[in-house]
Amino acid sequence: MKKVYATAGEALEGLLRDGMVIAAGGFGLCGIPELLIAAIRDAGTKDLTVASNNCGVDDFGLGILLQTRQIRKMISSYVGENAEFMRQYLSGELELEFNPQGTLAERMRAGGCGIPGFYTKTGVGTVIAEGKEVKTFDGQDYILERGIVADLSIVKAWKADDTGNLVFRKTARNFNPPAAMCGRVCVAEVEEIVPRGSLDPDHIHLPGIYVHRIVQGPHEKRIEQRTTRKKETA
């Protein structure tokens, strides 16, 4: 069982094909698989459907795959802060399926757990409910949402051991575990690959069963909105 690869390009070898569905972890630019995204750009894979909460910014994260026109369709909850995304969507070049954020996360989790669909009250009475089955439980309406099973998951974690057990850091965890779970194959990029036995088994966030290939950073980890406060002088 060899899961560790030397570069992001090598970790994706044999996994990419035009028209495939990719689930990507990350929220904004936090915890995004930036190395794997760059490697997909370099590979030139086209007509991608990408399930990801956001689509990066114009020049970083998934935004770079918009610039190269490699993405045909996005499944996302939020596209603000990305001018090129908005432009391609409004001009009809890019297909966009809006999902409420929690519905998107649950679709990924469910897909990875062998649950093909689930009922949720999120979006009832809105455009999100259009065309979806409505079922009443205990007097309240719910809509049917489908689990997502992706051809490939790309995620970012803080630490991994060589068996693929992952540990995330702070809010960089976000969509990474559910995205990892819903892929037929999952490639994880991490900041550090640590020796087997050095991660506390009680502190593993995502067990290695979900992770098929691993590559180590370095990462740029860009900050989208730097907000600070002044130190009070005594």
Add this chain to the structure above:
Amino acid sequence: MAEAPKGWDRNQMAARAAQELEDGMYVNLGIGIPTLVANYVGDKDITLQSENGMLGMGPFPFEGEEDPDLINAGKQTITELNRTAYFDSATSFGMIRGGKIAAAILGAMEVAENGDLANWMIPGKLVKGMGGAMDLVAGVGRVIVVMDHTNKAGESKVLRECTLPLTGKGVVDRIITNLGVLDVVPGGLRIVECADGVTEEELRASTEATIVG
């Protein structure tokens, strides 16, 4: 036409919204004025949830201490507290959808007298996405909207019916604006209080929605 009443400013609206929060509550604050509510909770033991995967959100970091792995749902750098817990997005929305969050304080483009809320898009003009707002309004215990009472053209944002695509149907419990506080009740809205310097007549005149009682 007489000059429109101004009432509360952004900070006063946030301070008024903070009065809605009770000791021990887990609360989600939206982007904009709702974020300011955190400044006015005083001694109350309030735990802030950030839907990107955090309970126990702290203030902005000191300059030079920003951490790219630690942001809020508005993608701003923040800090953790000694009570903080992190989790993934599916777990985060599990607690939202599951009704574990006592209240959400959110901004809005429009609110209607039946509690309908619109705050995620203007067709053909502004496409941002709903983010977590649809999940929040469907799942949390109490939805409090904080917004300006009128738009830049002076037209009421508190309407008989929303004109924009909805974020949620019949989900709003209370509306706090620069002119006052209104509750969604059967048949329309009920005035809870008027902002400082605003008369009930002025509040009614600036409101398109039906006011009952």
